[in-house]
Amino acid sequence: RKEVEQDPGPFNVPEGATVAFNCTYSNSASQSFFWYRQDCRKEPKLLMSVYSSGNEDGRFTAQLNRASQYISLLIRDSKLSDSATYLCVVTPRNNNDMRFGAGTRLTVKP
């Protein structure tokens, strides 16, 4: 089993749709969680951290479920510019390397 698993997609949605991605992780001792966004042939960029209490940034909402060992990302009112690959990242406790999932590809269509 991979340490961090994501549905690779692709997710093809119309503008204005709501879309959700899940990510599961295998290490129950994981401490920090993030979502990154990566555009084609570009570097990953930090989208948001994921806290136990959940957090929201505009149209984006991230949630963590420690009991089931998954994190989620919800995008509301999707825009064409949201088209990208979304990477789930987990940092194990007492460790420093960020473990990336393979990413979920999203395409928002007009």
Place this chain on the structure above:
Amino acid sequence: DTGVSQDPRHKITKRGQNVTFRCDPISEHNRLYWYRQTLGQGPEFLTYFQNEAQLEKSRLLSDRFSAERPKGSFSTLEIQRTEQGDSAMYLCASSPNREGAFFGQGTRLTVV
């Protein structure tokens, strides 16, 4: 530009040659990471520095790979006796804490 800077952006080398990449992190970021990414995959962890100390190194990293951060600022990643399987994007990231990291644009290596 105060972001993470990597040099070169592209490198084509013949199999068996040695290559060295440089990363300049964001000023005052004490954490520095190297990752490798191939098409369709997420970044794969290679090594981590806190200041000048290399604290972690992936078990996947062969002895042909070495990294340094001599003064706790810039870092270099060297690959000796390159193989075709080393072809990938090599990404450097820096962070001031555990709250996520910022990536450079990467060095794309092609081994022919």
